[in-house]
Structures are given as structure tokens and as C-alpha cells.
Amino acid sequence: MFSADTLQKFAREVAKYPAEQKQSAVMACLAHAQEEKGWLPPEAIEAVADYLGMPPIAAYEVASFYNMYDLKPVGKYKITVCTNLPCALSGGYHAGEYLQQKLGVGYGETTADGKFTLKEGECMGACGDAPVFIVNNRSMCSHMHPEQIDKLLEECK
Amino acid sequence: MLEIEIDGKKAQVPDGSTVMDAAQQLGVYIPHFCYHKKLSIAANCRMCLVQVEKAPKPLPACATPVTNGMKVFTHSDLAVKAQKGVMEFLLINHPLDCPICDQGGECQLQDMSVGYGPMQSRYTEEKHVVFHKDVGPLISMQEMSRCIHCTRCVRFGQEVAGIMELGMANRNMHSEIMTFVGRSVDSELSGNMIDLCPVGALTSKPFRYTARSWELQRRKSVSPHDSVGANLVVQVKHDNVMRVLPRENEAVNECWISDKERFSYQALNSDARLTKPMVKQGGEWREVEWNVALDYVAHGLKDIVRDHGGDAVAALAAQHATVEELFLLGKLMKGMGSGNIDFRTRQSDFGTDFKRAGAPWLGMRLAEIKDLDAALVVGSFLRKDHPLIAQRLRQAAKKWTKVSLLSVAGDDQLIKLYGSLTVAPSQLALALAAVVRAAAEAKGVAVPAGLENAAVCDESRKIAASLLEGEKRAIFLGNVATQCADATQLHALANQLGAITGATVGFLGESGNTVGAHLAWALPSQANARQMFAQPRRGYVLYGVEPELDCANPQPVMAALKQAAMVVVMSPFKSPAALEYADAILPVAPFTETSGTFVNIEGRVQSFNGVVKPRGETRPGWKVLRVLGNVLNLDGFAYTSSEQVRDEVLGAGVEFAAALDNGLNGVTIALPGAAASGLQRIADVPIHFADPLARRAPALAQTADGVAPTLRAAAATLAAIGVESGASVRVRQGHGETVLVARLDDKVPAGCVRVAAAHPTTAMLGEMFGDITVERA
Numbered sequence: 001m002f003s004a005d006t007l008q009k010f011a012r013e014v015a016k017y018p019a020e021q022k023q024s025a026v027m028a029c030l031a032h033a034q035e036e037k038g039w040l041p042p043e044a045i046e047a048v049a050d051y052l053g054m055p056p057i058a059a060y061e062v063a064s065f066y067n068m069y070d071l072k073p074v075g076k077y078k079i080t081v082c083t084n085l086p087c088a089l090s091g092g093y094h095a096g097e098y099l100q101q102k103l104g105v106g107y108g109e110t111t112a113d114g115k116f117t118l119k120e121g122e123c124m125g126a127c128g129d130a131p132v133f134i135v136n137n138r139s140m141c142s143h144m145h146p147e148q149i150d151k152l153l154e155e156c157k
Numbered sequence: 158m159l160e161i162e163i164d165g166k167k168a169q170v171p172d173g174s175t176v177m178d179a180a181q182q183l184g185v186y187i188p189h190f191c192y193h194k195k196l197s198i199a200a201n202c203r204m205c206l207v208q209v210e211k212a213p214k215p216l217p218a219c220a221t222p223v224t225n226g227m228k229v230f231t232h233s234d235l236a237v238k239a240q241k242g243v244m245e246f247l248l249i250n251h252p253l254d255c256p257i258c259d260q261g262g263e264c265q266l267q268d269m270s271v272g273y274g275p276m277q278s279r280y281t282e283e284k285h286v287v288f289h290k291d292v293g294p295l296i297s298m299q300e301m302s303r304c305i306h307c308t309r310c311v312r313f314g315q316e317v318a319g320i321m322e323l324g325m326a327n328r329n330m331h332s333e334i335m336t337f338v339g340r341s342v343d344s345e346l347s348g349n350m351i352d353l354c355p356v357g358a359l360t361s362k363p364f365r366y367t368a369r370s371w372e373l374q375r376r377k378s379v380s381p382h383d384s385v386g387a388n389l390v391v392q393v394k395h396d397n398v399m400r401v402l403p404r405e406n407e408a409v410n411e412c413w414i415s416d417k418e419r420f421s422y423q424a425l426n427s428d429a430r431l432t433k434p435m436v437k438q439g440g441e442w443r444e445v446e447w448n449v450a451l452d453y454v455a456h457g458l459k460d461i462v463r464d465h466g467g468d469a470v471a472a473l474a475a476q477h478a479t480v481e482e483l484f485l486l487g488k489l490m491k492g493m494g495s496g497n498i499d500f501r502t503r504q505s506d507f508g509t510d511f512k513r514a515g516a517p518w519l520g521m522r523l524a525e526i527k528d529l530d531a532a533l534v535v536g537s538f539l540r541k542d543h544p545l546i547a548q549r550l551r552q553a554a555k556k557w558t559k560v561s562l563l564s565v566a567g568d569d570q571l572i573k574l575y576g577s578l579t580v581a582p583s584q585l586a587l588a589l590a591a592v593v594r595a596a597a598e599a600k601g602v603a604v605p606a607g608l609e610n611a612a613v614c615d616e617s618r619k620i621a622a623s624l625l626e627g628e629k630r631a632i633f634l635g636n637v638a639t640q641c642a643d644a645t646q647l648h649a650l651a652n653q654l655g656a657i658t659g660a661t662v663g664f665l666g667e668s669g670n671t672v673g674a675h676l677a678w679a680l681p682s683q684a685n686a687r688q689m690f691a692q693p694r695r696g697y698v699l700y701g702v703e704p705e706l707d708c709a710n711p712q713p714v715m716a717a718l719k720q721a722a723m724v725v726v727m728s729p730f731k732s733p734a735a736l737e738y739a740d741a742i743l744p745v746a747p748f749t750e751t752s753g754t755f756v757n758i759e760g761r762v763q764s765f766n767g768v769v770k771p772r773g774e775t776r777p778g779w780k781v782l783r784v785l786g787n788v789l790n791l792d793g794f795a796y797t798s799s800e801q802v803r804d805e806v807l808g809a810g811v812e813f814a815a816a817l818d819n820g821l822n823g824v825t826i827a828l829p830g831a832a833a834s835g836l837q838r839i840a841d842v843p844i845h846f847a848d849p850l851a852r853r854a855p856a857l858a859q860t861a862d863g864v865a866p867t868l869r870a871a872a873a874t875l876a877a878i879g880v881e882s883g884a885s886v887r888v889r890q891g892h893g894e895t896v897l898v899a900r901l902d903d904k905v906p907a908g909c910v911r912v913a914a915a916h917p918t919t920a921m922l923g924e925m926f927g928d929i930t931v932e933r934a
Contacts, residue, residue, distance in 0.1 A: 042338045056337040057324035064326040 001047040006036045010051055023054040026062050030069055039070040067121060068137045074117040075110045077156045080134045083120050086127035095131040095144045096120070102153060116156070163229040176218040176229055177205060187231050188240060188269050190247075190355045191307035192219035195412060196316055202247070202307045204269065206239035207231045215239040237273075244273040250285040250330070251356070252302050259297075260357030262370035266305060287333045292323075293341035294859035295348055295416055297362040298334070304358040306332055310350040317413065318344040319551050319571030334358070343861040345544045345844055348419040352402060352412075363420055363856045364400040368392075373399055376768035379755050380418045381477035381748045382848060384666030385523065385545045386757030387414045391422070391749055391768040398422045398749055398769060408524045409761065415544035416860070417844055417851050422749070424730075424853035425772075431731040431744040432773025442736060447774065451781075454741050455788040457723040458493060461696040467494025471689035474500045474679055475701030476668035477848055478778065479753030481802040482745075483670070483679035485782035485794070486700050492791035496682030497689045500674040502702055503636075503667065503842070503914075503925065505709045507685045508645030508824065515818025516675035519758040520663030521631065527552060530627025531559040531575070531660070533592070533620055535647060536585055537635020539570045541844040541862070543665050547572065559623040563588055565637055565839050566911060567904025576620040581837055581906040582926040583829060586643040587611060589650045590828055595621035596657045605653050607826035621658070630660035636667050636842070640709060641926045649824040662819045666758035668848065673756035676814055677806050693717035698725045700778070701745070703849055705734045706915045710924045712891045727778060730849055744775040747850060751777035752799040754807070760814040762807055764800070836874070838890065839905065840914035840925035847915060866913035868931065869902035874910060878931050885934040888912060893921035896934045
């Protein structure tokens with residue numbers, strides 16, 4: 001199911017916890033699984049659950065609870081827009097609308113070319129930089145006003 | 158002890174109690190949904206908010222520990238306002254479909270909304286819709302919008318059933334209860350989730366839309382399905398059993414029952430029921446009146462006894478027949494001068510007969526299981542054979558009990574096992590002998606004679622050591638241990654181990670009245686359940702058994718029945734097989750239609766009354782046997798009530814039966830030699846085929862436990878046969894053969910194949926634990 005590299009990462013995560021509490025590593029392992037697969041198909045969730053000796057539904061609870069896990073395939077670039085209060089007050093909604101109009105898709109949708117997926121996200125802890133986006137769960141983009149958005153889309157090739 | 162005052166009532170409660178515990182002790186009702194005394198505390202419904210003196214805001218009673226001198230108000234303005242607020246929130250997304258909801262009339266949310274809810278909703282926005290789920294044939298999850306997210310079902314799976322099959326996916330208002338990618342819920346205890354659900358989200362699929370709860374009459378009964386003797390509430394409408402629910406009895410079944418007990422009532426109302434006595438005349442079946450049928454039967458049996466002596470007739474009874482029925486059947490046989498009566502249909506080794514000190518039993522009370530320090534279960538498909546005993550052991554293992562298992566199949570018991578050994582049935586005695594020897598060596602006493610060759614391994618040492626530690630320990634012999642060819646040796650070895658370690662020896666018991674059958678003396682003084690067919694008799698009486706499915710080796714049984722001059726079947730059901738071999742079929746009542754008594758495995762005498770009128774011309778078994786005794790002109794059949802029979806057998810007014818003893822006199826240990834070279838069969842009795850009722854319940858047949866048996870074997874065994882998993886194999890035992898699908902199961906011991914018994918597709922095969930030939934089909 002997973003590459004040797006990912007399995008090694010799993011082992012490293014599991015080693016952080018006492019042997020009888022392997023399932024503490026579920027979030028980290030799901031993240032590594034998603035990194036390899038691009039998203040979390042049910043088989044991957046079950047494989048992680050088996051690896052950690054926990055029921056698959058328990059791993060699914062975790063995967064479906066946190067919005068950085070993708071339970072459906074996503075585009076090459078997943079842009080998550082914060083729409084929580086501080087961002088919303090500083091133009092987050094407008095940024096989201098601008099992005100939607102630019103890409104021609106709504107929240108939770110992927111562009112026809114499979115390049116961009118747009119998601120609505122929760123507070124990313126950088127309200128001073130509002131409005132903020134996060135791309136592929138990793139790179140944070142601050143002060144996302146239209147010109148920055150255009151630049152971001154330019155950079156995403 | 159802590160002092161607490163709730164609504165002005167003072168109480169002393171133990172340290173660590175919650176406000177909810179204290180309220181229950183005082184008899185103060187605090188509304189709640191997610192709280193359940195048998196489950197962990199979740200505190201997520203917030204319905205039990207109460208006011209606590211000096212606390213700035215209302216606190217959940219279920220999760221608030223009592224502190225000394227605490228003052229709680231459950232009806233203060235603050236508490237009532239909080240409860241009303243919670244209620245309003247819970248009702249926001251709840252559909253207003255009570256008139257068509259199966260839970261209507263017995264719904265906690267409905268009751269509570271009358272007590273605490275607003276007259277009218279202030280919520281005018283869209284309601285959240287949750288899609289229906291299909292989780293198998295027992296639980297209906299068609300209206301999941303009704304769910305209030307108490308997570309009782311999830312916690313039940315995790316904590317009681319031992320397997321988390323339902324979970325709460327997603328977050329906040331999108332939360333929903335589901336299985337992983339739409340799988341079914343397969344736990345043998347799953348039906349309890351229906352009882353636990355405080356709303357109409359999880360309802361019973363077989364019961365769905367067949368009755369309203371207020372139309373049902375609730376009647377007490379006792380389960381015949383397994384040795385626990387679970388207490389039941391049978392709910393009845395127009396003399397039909399509509400559903401079966403657990404009756405809480407902390408000492409017996411707590412508040413649970415297995416799915417087999419819950420859903421096998423379907424058989425009671427099925428077309429398979431026999432409603433009139435039938436006799437075969439000139440090869441034709443005819444429905445006749447009772448007096449004609451009884452005359453026919455009495456004459457037939459009398460003629461055989463007159464011409465060939467009493468030994469020419471034999472009786473085989475079911476272990477789930479009542480004490481009264483078994484006793485009267487035994488008396489009838491004795492009256493005819495026959496000592497051929499038995500109920501141990503699946504047993505193959507009768508070496509303990511006339512050597513037992515008393516009736517085999519659990520050796521302790523069921524409620525004592527939780528106090529054990531260590532337990533060793535020998536030869537058992539624990540979860541499937543004894544779902545509720547397995548549940549008790551599961552809870553015990555979570556605390557401190559070291560539960561070990563010596564089994565013939567490595568099925569996951571969902572119990573945290575301390576030690577576990579899986580061996581072939583022929584090696585079971587040797588494996589137990591190794592534990593006995595390890596225990597003797599560890600304790601420094603002489604190794605009992607005959608055990609010099611027992612090979613001790615690390616695991617047996619570990620198990621032996623666990624049985625030597627602590628105060629209370631037990632060794633339980635399961636169904637395999639009583640059914641396999643070394644039953645006598647296993648019993649003797651368990652007693653040895655008990656003597657060395659000081660552990661109690663007990664039996665888990667095959668069926669609802671196994672202990673009662675021993676006490677009712679339905680035991681042979683001449684031919685036992687095997688001999689009576691090995692040397693064919695001229696006349697047979699079969700009481701409640703279906704020998705083609707219920708016997709250790711159906712082949713000689715069917716051959717003997719075929720050649721017999723007279724076979725009398727007494728059963729609630731008309732089975733095609735019985736129509737083949739029987740000469741008369743008398744409809745006797747199942748447990749719901751007769752009064753009677755079961756003695757459960759802890760020796761508890763549980764009498765019950767019929768809950769519905771007997772179907773058609775069906776009559777209670779004890780009455781049929783009484784009249785048959787009278788027609789045969791036998792003495793001592795003048796009983797006027799089943800209680801009279803019971804009192805004669807067990808004594809009047811006893812709660813626990815006497816004469817229970819697992820001791821053995823005069824059995825010497827002689828370990829079996831090396832295993833045979835060929836393949837050996839391991840036959841489990843699938844949970845939903847174990848008795849005639851469960852077999853005929855369509856819903857149970859559709860569950861994961863209801864699938865037709867396959868041949869399961871380890872990879873090496875399959876390779877030796879020359880097949881791969883999924884291929885068809887021809888299986889042969891004696892003169893019977895069939896084709897089964899081979900499945901890889903690495904937990905099956907080497908040299909063994911697992912082929913379930915008690916199923917029509919394997920009924921033509923022979924010994925449950927005998928040699929078997931398997932080849933590529």
C-alpha cells in the first residue's frame with residue numbers, strides 16, 4: 001500500500017509513543033499517507049488503521065474530523081481560504097470570491113484541468129496577516145488581496 | 158465516603174462517585190441521554206446539567222465528581238433553564254416524525270421533550286439532513302436525522318462488544334454515525350445498540366413497522382439459547398411474539414442479550430411451525446387429532462417394548478428443553494423399561510458417566526467472573542458459543558483479570574488475552590497437560606502421574622503462573638472441551654490443574670438448560686447418545702432435537718433412524734428431514750408457549766410461564782409427555798402443573814440448584830498418543846445455527862455469522878491439498894461428501910481444516926472432530 005519511505009516515516013511517528021499507545025500516531029501517519037497518495041482513499045485509511053492496530057472507523061473519524069485531510073482527490077494545488085472572523089473582517093470573503101471567479105469553481109471543487117482545488121478553511125493562526133490562504137497544507141500566503149492572488153496563481157504552474 | 162445533598166436530600170456516597178450516581182442512589186431523576194451506567198462517561202448530550210452550589214454555571218451531573226458537602230439542585234431555575242435550553246438545541250435538527258417513528262412511545266427524546274421541551278420551535282431555518290445507512294439485517298439506520306449524537310452506540314461497540322464498528326465521522330453539525338465505508342455491523346451483541354439508542358435512529362430491522370410499542374404486552378421469560386439463561390422481556394401482540402428485549406438482571410445477563418436471543422423469535426411465527434400432530438400411514442403424512450396421534454405413538458412404542466424389550470427404544474432430547482420436559486421424558490423411558498436417554502447430542506466421549514460427583518456447572522456464580530484474578534478458558538469458540546460470558550470476561554480482562562485461552566481456532570475473541578495457545582483438537586489434552594505440569598513444577602509439587610511426556614512451553618508456563626497468582630482463579634471448559642474425543646481427559650486434567658493451583662474448575666455449558674438436564678436425570682443408565690445409534694434401536698423418541706444438525710456425527714444417527722420401526726419426533730417445527738425419518742410428529746411448544754424451568758450454568762433455577770397461546774394444536778411438552786405416560790398406563794404421571802414436576806426434580810422454592818459438582822471419581826490420566834497423520838476436522842457450531850429457533854430466523858441467516866460454512870485452513874494445509882483460497886474442494890467423511898469453498902485462515906492449526914457443523918451444507922459429513930479427507934474438486 002505504502003512506499004518504504006512512507007512506512008519508515010510511520011515507524012518514526014509510532015516510535016514517539018509508548019508501544020501500547022501506537023494509535024497516538026494516527027494523525028501523523030494519516031498525513032504521511034496523504035502526502036504519498038495525494039489524498040486519503042478509504043484503503044489508505046484502513047491501511048493506516050491496520051498499521052496502528054486500531055479499528056478503521058476510528059481512523060476515519062480522525063480523517064473526517066480535520067479539514068487538512070482530503071477524503072476526495074484534489075488538484076495539484078489545494079488552496080484553502082480562511083473565512084473565520086478576523087479574515088472575514090479584513091476581506092477574506094472577497095478574496096475567496098475573487099479566487100472562485102478566477103478559477104471558475106466553488107469551495108470544495110476542483111478545476112477541470114485538475115490543477116486547482118478550492119477549500120474553505122478555519123483559522124490558521126495568522127490573523128494579523130489577514131486574509132490568509134494556505135496552499136497544499138504547507139505554504140502560508142499572507143495579505144491575499146487580488147494582486148497577490150494573481151501572483152500566486154501565476155506561480156502555481 | 159462523601160456527603161452530598163441533592164434537592165435537600167442528604168446521602169453518603171463512596172469516593173469517586175459522580176453527581177449522577179448519587180442522584181440514582183437517592184432516587185432523584187436527572188434527565189439524560191448519553192449517560193448509561195454500563196458505558197464510559199461522554200458528557201456530550203448536556204441534558205443532565207444541574208446547579209451546583211458555588212459553581213458559576215450549570216454542571217453535567219454525569220461527569221461531575223461529588224465533593225464533600227456538595228449541594229446540588231436539579232430543579233432550580235438555573236438547572237431547569239439549562240435543561241430547557243439543551244432540549245431546544247437537541248430538537249433543532251430532530252425531525253418531527255414521531256407518528257411514523259418506531260421509537261415513538263418508548264423514546265427518551267419524546268418523553269423529555271414533553272417534560273423539558275418548548276411547545277413550539279423557534280427554529281425556522283433549514284434542518285440538517287443525514288443520509289440513511291445500511292449496516293446489515295438487524296439494525297435499521299434509515300432515519301439518521303433523528304440521531305442526537307449521544308455516541309452510546311459507538312461506546313457500546315468499543316467497550317462492551319469489544320469492536321468499534323460504528324463511529325462518529327465528520328465534525329460539528331455535519332457529524333454522523335456511520336460504519337467504515339458502509340460496512341455492516343457484525344458483532345454478535347449488536348442488537349443492544351438498538352436498546353441503547355435513546356431516539357429512533359437505530360431501530361430493529363425485523364421489528365420495524367410491525368407494531369407500536371403501546372400495543373405490546375410485556376411478558377417475562379428466560380432465554381433457552383445459551384447457558385447464561387438471559388432474562389427476557391417478550392413483547393406480544395395478538396398472541397404473536399413481536400420482539401424480544403433483555404430484562405435487566407445484573408447477576409445473569411446484566412442488561413444485554415445476544416443477537417441470537419433477540420432475533421430468533423422470528424422462527425416462532427414462521428411457516429416452518431408444526432401446528433397439528435401428524436402421523437405417517439402407508440407412507441403418507443396425515444394430520445390427525447391429538448388422541449389419535451398419542452394412541453398411535455403409545456401403541457407403536459408399546460409394541461416394540463413388548464416384542465423386543467425396553468432396550469429397543471431410545472430417547473434423545475435437546476439441551477434447551479425444560480427441566481420438566483426432560484424429567485418426564487426420562488420417566489417415560491424408565492417406565493417403558495429403557496435406560497437409553499440422553500441429551501448430550503454433540504458429545505463423543507462419555508468416559509465421565511457414572512464417575513461425575515454431580516452435575517457439571519460453572520463452578521461459581523456468573524457475577525463472580527469479574528472478581529477473578531486469572532481465568533483459563535479451554536476449548537471454546539468463546540464469543541460465538543457464549544457471547545455474554547465472553548462479554549463478562551472482556552470486562553474483567555480490562556481491569557486486572559489475566560484471561561488466557563487454550564483453543565482449537567485462533568478466532569479473535571476481542572478480549573485482551575494474557576496467554577493464548579491454539580492447537581489441533583487432538584492436541585488439546587496435551588496442551589492442557591503441559592499447563593498442569595508447568596503449574597506443578599512452578600509450585601514445586603510432584604508432577605501428577607501420566608504427565609511425564611507433556612511438553613511444557615513458555616506460553617504454558619506463563620498461563621500456569623497466572624493461575625498460581627492472586628486470590629480467585631478459574632479454569633473454564635468450553636464446548637469443544639466437552640465435545641471432542643478427549644473430553645474425559647480434559648475434564649480430569651482441569652481438575653488436576655484446579656487441585657494444584659487452587660483454581661475453581663467450571664464448565665461453560667452448551668445450551669440453555671444443560672445443567673437442568675443433568676439435574677432432571679435425562680441421562681442414560683444404558684446406551685448414551687452415541688451408543689443408542691451405533692447399535693440401532695427399533696424405536697426412537699426425539700425431543701426438540703434435529704439430529705441431522707445437532708449430533709456429533711449425524712451419519713450413524715441418520716442410518717439408525719432410517720432403519721427404525723418407529724421414530725417419534727416432538728418438536729415445534731416441521732422439518733423436511735423429520736418428514737423423511739419420522740413416523741409421528743407431535744407439535745410441542747417452544748419456550749414462549751409453555752411454562753417451564755431452565756437451570757443456567759451457575760445453577761440458577763429460572764422458571765417462566767408461557768407468554769403466548771400455543772400455536773394451532775401445539776401443546777406444552779410436559780403436558781404431552783404426561784398424557785403419553787397416562788396412555789401408556791405408566792405410574793407417576795398424575796401431575797397437574799409444571800411447577801409440581803419442577804418441585805419434584807429440584808425441590809420447592811430453590812433459587813440455586815443443589816448437587817452441582819465438577820469432581821470426578823476414578824478417572825486416570827492417560828494422555829492421547831501422537832496425532833493421526835491425516836487431516837483433522839475442527840467443527841464449530843455457528844452461533845446462528847446452534848438451535849432450531851435460531852436456524853429458522855431469516856434475519857440471523859443474513860448476518861455475517863449466518864453465511865454458509867467454508868473450509869478454512871492455513872496456507873500450508875491448502876498447499877498440501879493443492880488448492881488456493883477461493884477454490885472448490887471436495888470434502889469427505891465416512892460415506893458423506895460435499896463440495897465447499899476453501900478459504901485461507903492462518904489461525905487454523907496445522908493439519909486441521911475448519912468445517913462448521915450444524916449447517917445443512919455440511920450435515921452429511923461425520924465426526925465434528927474426526928478425520929476428514931479433502932481434495933481438489
